[in-house]
Amino acid sequence: MSNILVCVKRVPDASGEVTLTPDGMGVDGRYSGYTTSNHEEAAVEIGVQVADATGGQVTVLSLGTEDSVEQLRSALAVGAKDGVLIEAEPDAYGPADIAEAIADVVRARAEAGTAYDLVLLGNDAADTGDFQVGIRLAYLLDRPVVTGIQTVTVDGDTAELRGDSGEGAEVYEVPLPAVVTVLEGGVNPRYPSVMGRMKAKKAPVETVSPKPPTVGSGRVALTVPPPPPTQVTILGEGPGAAAAVVETLKQLGVVPS
């Protein structure tokens, strides 16, 4: 039986234009809406699959304001059994602080009788892109860690992990408990069913208060670089533009002239 903790983050949906908060210190998601990153959706799916295969349960965790309960409910709707909200202003917490806060939850849950064999996180946060919370957490918990993993298979006390190295699938076999960070692409996150959504509304979410941040993020300012001025040259419309495209490819040296 494997109990799994999956860590997700509420992030502004950056598929459109990115705007900053009035103080210039954060990304404003009021108009774009909020979401969970693709990597973390994949982590939730992997967690649910492993839990189903081993008879374990998934807990979903987020560090953020109480609005982050929306992201916890999304994971609860697709198979996680309970949630933990570490209620805090996330921008005040750097990667080391976040890892510390998650480690405190893992230790407290272990003392209360729920040991997490696997902690899954996204490979990198969609907003801050720090690439390090999972690794820092692993050191705090004294567990092995592997990053950039796309599929996980648990067999007894061992997990087989696969990621893409660019030259093929790299396979790791690590003893549990372990920390794994997930890249999307290995699993297809399921959509919530009506039943799932109803269960999610009633699923327990524990709210905990973290220690104040000791390190911080180091953020001094954020800027959104202006888009480069449009300098596009229209080569033509429809199939008639083909000759102009080939001429351009010749000028660029891609095809012999």
Add this chain to the structure above:
Amino acid sequence: MSLVIVEVEKGRAALVSRETLTFARGVEGAGELHALVLGDATDDVVADLAEQGVAVVHVAPSAPERYAAAAWATITEAALAASGDDLLLAAGTPRGNEVLAHVAARRGVPMAANVVSIASPSPLHVVRQVVGGAALEEMSLSGDLRVLTVAGHAVEPEAATAPGAATVTPIEATLGDRDLVAQVVRVEGKDGGDTSALTGAKVVVGAGRGAGGPDGFDEVIALADRLGGALGVSRVVTSLGWRPHHEQVGQTGSRISPDVYIPCGISGAIQHWAGCSSSRTIIAINTDPDAPMVTKATYAVIGDMHEVVPAILEALG
């Protein structure tokens, strides 16, 4: 003094690592430049490092044959101790970010990922990519060891004005069980997903929603083949299951930097732009003249990819 972790690609110092060495030389107060080769330090690699002005090339005879991030972190710590470096850099690759995060976690210092420039040398403030490159963050980087990874294409690699001695120095590091507990046990065939052809391609032909379905890629594949390039697709294509994930270009896929990128039927949302913005020349083919991909392109054809691409193939003969 500063230490740069250097990755090896096809027997040479990887392009992103040479960019990182050039970046390191530009950091005020970086001092003497040292390198640690994560891979085989062949004569060619050492020559590349000399050209970049590297004084000392650390090699690790005790490194495990199969990659283990924690082992490389231990070797990196030994190299730092040997040279007294206080600035540690690597390219912002999966390996670079991973090994440096291990070192930063062990040393209890911050790490800045995907840095593009230095805002101020003392105290050190860096500028780095956040939100998939859509925003830039100025970050103060403190600690007795400053740890940062450098985003691809932040600088062009340039030879140093005077070549470095590149003295090859073996690093002795004792590896324990904890360094090897998470180690690659095997690498499986390329059919599992080979992204190297895509990330290293000089020409990439892209296809997005405009392909219309899983059967809509024959023409773009033919064009990629004809131009000696690779196929890249947008996230919608992989999430709909039309093409495998390893072909995805974007924030959660591969980042490409070809000489020519030909995106067909791709609107060019931030998710995709984050992966292709380093292309030297972009020739967009799209029915919508206002699509971001068109307005950001160097050249564009307004039209249906299923009509334009066959016409280009015909014109190429």
